[in-house]
Amino acid sequence: MEGSRISDTVIENQIEYIQQKDEFDYLKCLINSIGKGVCVGILLHGPPGTGKTLLAISLAKSYNASYYIIDGSPDLDRRDIEGNWELLKGDTKFNYGPLTLAIKDANENGISFIIINEINAIRENEQISLNSLLSEKHINLISKGFEKHELNPKSKLIILGTMNKGVAGINKLQEAFEDRFIICPEINYPLKDKEIEIVTKLSGCDNKIADIVVDSARQIRKQATQDFSITKIFSTRLIVNFCMLISKMPLIYLKNNIENVIINKLGTTPEEKKSIAMILDGKMFESKIRDELEDKKSVELIWENDVDITNEKISEVIVLTKKCFQNYIEKYGIKNTFKYNGFIMWKVIHWMWMHNRETFQKYIKLTEMFNLPYQFREETGKDHLYNGNITLTYIRWIYQENLETLTKIIKEIFPVA
Numbered sequence: 517m518e519g520s521r522i523s524d525t526v527i528e529n530q531i532e533y534i535q536q537k538d539e540f541d542y543l544k545c546l547i548n549s550i551g552k553g554v555c556v557g558i559l560l561h562g563p564p565g566t567g568k569t570l571l572a573i574s575l576a577k578s579y580n581a582s583y584y585i586i587d588g589s590p591d592l593d594r595r596d597i598e599g600n601w602e603l604l605k606g607d608t609k610f611n612y613g614p615l616t617l618a619i620k621d622a623n624e625n626g627i628s629f630i631i632i633n634e635i636n637a638i639r640e641n642e643q644i645s646l647n648s649l650l651s652e653k654h655i656n657l658i659s660k661g662f663e664k665h666e667l668n669p670k671s672k673l674i675i676l677g678t679m680n681k682g683v684a685g686i687n688k689l690q691e692a693f694e695d696r697f698i699i700c701p702e703i704n705y706p707l708k709d710k711e712i713e714i715v716t717k718l719s720g721c722d723n724k725i726a727d728i729v730v731d732s733a734r735q736i737r738k739q740a741t742q743d744f745s746i747t748k749i750f751s752t753r754l755i756v757n758f759c760m761l762i763s764k765m766p767l768i769y770l771k772n773n774i775e776n777v778i779i780n781k782l783g784t785t786p787e788e789k790k791s792i793a794m795i796l797d798g799k800m801f802e803s804k805i806r807d808e809l810e811d812k813k814s815v816e817l818i819w820e821n822d823v824d825i826t827n828e829k830i831s832e833v834i835v836l837t838k839k840c841f842q843n844y845i846e847k848y849g850i851k852n853t854f855k856y857n858g859f860i861m862w863k864v865i866h867w868m869w870m871h872n873r874e875t876f877q878k879y880i881k882l883t884e885m886f887n888l889p890y891q892f893r894e895e896t897g898k899d900h901l902y903n904g905n906i907t908l909t910y911i912r913w914i915y916q917e918n919l920e921t922l923t924k925i926i927k928e929i930f931p932v933a
Contacts, residue, residue, distance in 0.1 A: 581627045586632045629673075
């Protein structure tokens with residue numbers, strides 16, 4: 517859940533780690549090679565967004581093992597990871613923490629995993645709990661009368677810590693604690709071709725889109741890691757998120773996504789934002805992506821039953837629709853046209869359908885340019901056309917699910933009101 521520091525056996529995640537070289541195979545071989553009855557520590561380090569946590573989760577899932585995620589934080593208390601008492605309906609109940617639950621699962625199933633993100637942010641007192649588990653294969657619950665929980669001789673417990681060595685964290689990682697981790701592999705950003713492959717598979721975007729985004733991201737990353745003119749790094753995770761959004765959202769929000777996902781997220785000062793924007797402009801980032809998305813969506817959706825569409829024809833549709841809208845406004849007034857937040861009212865849409873249906877159907881057909889019919893089919897299983905004409909069900913769906921997009925089309929993109 518959002519804001520929680522500890523996640524019990526994490527909800528199944530369909531995304532699997534894609535190894536760059538042989539790091540996944542190496543770690544799995546390492547785990548297989550170590551004898552039973554031990555607690556093994558592996559410390560994954562590298563810059564943010566390189567898939568360290570995903571690698572750890574994928575390892576656990578490859579064994580069909582339970583795993584517990586602890587998000588490192590200076591606020592994390594020893595009782596949070598070992599267990600704590602809770603007052604419940606006048607009685608007390610002890611809630612076992614991820615360390616004790618992981619030991620229990622390992623003893624029952626042969627193996628379990630604990631994944632600790634930003635392990636160097638954990639306070640020294642909490643590191644002690646993990647220290648005893650790594651070195652002595654047991655923990656004693658202080659808050660429960662030093663109740664002992666021990667790994668049995670037939671089981672393995674794998675503790676996978678992740679950290680960015682370039683960030684010291686609030687609390688220094690104790691040397692004795694760090695020494696308990698048997699290996700410390702570095703997970704870095706992949707080579708360009710591999711990064712494109714990863715982005716394509718994880719985001720579901722087109723290979724050409726991934727190529728454009730990865731190319732620009734690596735240039736911005738260079739500014740952060742070599743020239744130090746930008747503070748934050750354009751990570752692989754951020755590339756995946758951006759590609760996922762632009763592939764699923766209407767094309768009209770491409771500029772918004774560039775600003776919000778890339779420029780505003782990476783730029784910590786006006787100068788940095790300007791520098792990032794200049795890199796993107798120099799690579800014609802927006803226009804290249806727009807061209808690819810338009811080509812892709814035109815093949816899938818645009819004007820499915822009218823291949824002879826021209827700019828003149830679009831202009832004609834807009835002019836006719838605008839006259840209809842003006843008739844409505846003259847009759848009912850602007851207050852009955854838009855809500856207080858600027859969004860179009862349903863009564864306008866319904867009036868257009870009842871009094872100017874053919875014109876309005878042609879106007880709404882312009883939404884095919886923004887991937888909305890595809891989304892409609894994905895969500896409802898229905899077609900947006902019946903006998904070649906836009907359906908009222910589709911219009912109602914746009915209003916209910918994409919009102920902001922519809923208002924933007926009506927006011928800005930193909931302005932009629």
